[in-house]
Amino acid sequence: MPRLTTIRQRLRLSNVLTLVVPLVVCVLVGLACVGVFLAQVHGGLDLGISDAEDMTTLGRVVSESAGGILAASSDEPARDSALSVLAQQVEGSGMTLKVYDQAGDVVFGSGEPSQEQALLAATRPLDDKNGALVSAAGTSLYLHAEGAYHVALFGSYTEARGDAIKTAALMSALVILVAAVVSTLAMDRLGRRLVYDRLTDGLSLLADGVDRVADGDLAYRIDYPGQDEFAPICDDFDEMAERLEEAERSGVADERRRRELVAGVSHDLRSPLTSIQGYVEGLLDGVASTPEQRDRYLRTIRRKTQELSRLVEDLFLFSKLDLDDYPCDLATTDLATTVHQIIEDLSPSYDEPAIRIVETPAAPAASGAAPAVGCRVDRALLQRCIANVVSNAAKYAAGGTLSVSVGEKDGVATVSLCDDGAGVPAEERARLFDVFYRSDPARQHTGSGSGLGLAIVARAMRRMGGTAEAAESPSGGLAILLHFPATSLAREDDTAGE
Known part of the structure; x- marks a missing residue:
């Protein structure tokens, strides 16, 4: 599988897996349950016959076969041998074959079934040419009269088979539900690792970065290792933080230059102003008593005034140029x-x-001119x-x-x-x-x-x-x-x- 690099790809894969994996698991479990039902229907999971109708049909077939044997053979060993073969054929279905005479004595028997006498007592009054079927304590008896004999087929049939099938169906549904829940939870866990954790990790890094920058830590940078959609966002964040840090440094430098400018202007203005003030006071107080002294004072005042004028002009030009407004x-x-x-x-x-x-x-060009x-x-x-x-x-x-x-x-x-x-x-x-x-x-x-x-x-x-x-x-x-x-x-x- 190629390496996933984007959250969009991870989301798509997560959605597909969330839908497909539980569906596949449920289908597989459902197929297994269908196999169990098929085996159940075909009798592969029990030793009894399926229901009362099947036992009645089997009883009639066995009774007719036994009646034929009893009528055709007067030799007791040969008769018993033929009945033994018939008994072996029904033993595969968990059945026991017994033949009684009119007195109720056993003429042939392939086993000793439980509840034998009770079942015979309940069946004989019901027996007719069509036979009778009764059950007691989990054992069933089909009794059918064949001439001077009564052929009895002991065994069991599953009366509760429908309930068992319902129980099996309920259990199968429960298994499918459990499989769907487990597979969904597994896919949710995988989706969290594949998508949710990546989303929350990226958002947490960005949130931490914003908090750090908001607190004034402009040197903070996000170390994001992934190559998904968060990578360019984190790079932009780092670039923003770098620009803010640079702007802060520039602002500090500008503030320092601004203070130097104010201090420099104050100093450079104070000196000529102090000189002008001193000479003006000298003129007012009569210190310059001669025309030559007054002329020298006035010339000095004019020179200092010109210095102030040049300084103001330079400040104006500098401010215009510094603001790109010139x-x-x-x-x-x-x-x-x-x-x-x-x-x-x-x-x-x-x-x-x-x-x-x-x-x-x-240096002159080849033509000789500059x-x-x-x-x-x-x-x-x-x-x-x-x-x-x-x-x-x-x-x-x-x-x-x-x-x-x-x-x-x-x-x-x-x-x-x-x-x-x-x-x-x-x-x-x-x-x-x-x-x-x-x-x-x-x-x-x-x-x-x-x-x-x-x-x-x-x-x-x-x-x-x-x-x-x-x-x-x-x-x-x-x-x-x-x-x-x-x-x-x-x-x-x-x-x-x-």
């Missing part, structure tokens, strides 16, 4: 040309002592990304050089911005894109920026379908790599022409 106008363009234009726009904002920006051209690198970008977002990286390099690699290059490899276009500063340890690079992360743990130097610059870069790249990566530059400094999926400029141009 409008993004993607257009296919030559990435190298776009980056060159952005660098030209940004260069006047940074003087030589702060950072020196150097564009490194890509290869075009096509990709879809939002120019404003890309400019913000590059501006934030340049600003970061101006603060942490001041006086150094920032090399900018564009290339393509394996269908990925990359903008590389590499400084020659002190660099960042490998274990800290992954955190550079976290909210408010600075290499200064104490956050002492708030004038160095809001801490949102690279976090904005990462989310802006994600909004454009790209990624941002921090690596070590060839000179040992920090390299920020902006990756975009490359596209074909020619196909885009053809589409535009149509």
Whole structure:
């Protein structure tokens, strides 16, 4: 039998067995009972004749045969020999043959039946040419007059045979009923092992899993060994629990980042606000008594106000990008040309002592011209990304050089911005894109920026379908790599022409 793998197959087999096995058992028991009845009917289970009519018929035949023998032979030995042969023939049916004369003396006898005299006394007054049949104490006598003799046939017939058959039929019905009940119970037991236990085991595992997850044990997994309908359900449950566990971890991380964001914003807002408040109070209290002092105070207040404005702007942009709610106008363009234009726009904002920006051209193509690198970008977002990286390099690699290059490899276009500063340890690079992360743990130097610059870069790249990566530059400094999926400029141009 093939291995059962589904509950549906087990249910079908259980139903078939529940119907067929009791039916087969009842049929077999019924056939056995029919065999018993047939043997009973054919006299194979008792030694007596079947009923009174049969005994009367047999008595007449024996009487006529004995009468013929008695009339035909006057020689006593020959007569007795012939009667002995006749007696032997009826002994197989449990009968005893006796012949009496008119005086009641025994002329021939093959045995000594019980209740002989009582039966003779009851039979003789009834005897006539047709004979008489009487019974007493389980013994029957058929007496028939044959000339000067009375031929007696002693034996028994089954008067209660009908009751016996009824009893046998009742017992047979009882046996069939017992067989049906036993076979049904056996099939029920088999069905429980085959189907019910598998169903309850699977449901119990699922119920336990639901309870464990409801109690907060998201690491619980169902170890279901079967390959039936419960297997995919348990797999789905495990996948659900894994996603819930991942969502919980993500929720904890989000909550941690949210708290860091609130703490960072509070700290970065407090410093310029405190400065502004101090300078305003100095102006109100007359501390700045000369025009030069008042002018210096006002310039400081304006600078701090501008810092607050930039911080609020960065927070707004970061929130929009983090919620994927920032409008993004993607257009296919030559990435190298776009980056060159952005660098030209940004260069006047940074003087030589702060950072020196150097564009490194890509390797020329076979035609001698610089290869075009096509990709879809939002120019404003890309400019913000590059501006934030340049600003970061101006603060942490001041006086150094920032090399900018564009290339393509394996269908990925990359903008590389590499400084020659002190660099960042490998274990800290992954955190550079976290909210408010600075290499200064104490956050002492708030004038160095809001801490949102690279976090904005990462989310802006994600909004454009790209990624941002921090690596070590060839000179040992920090390299920020902006990756975009490359596209074909020619196909885009053809589409535009149509």
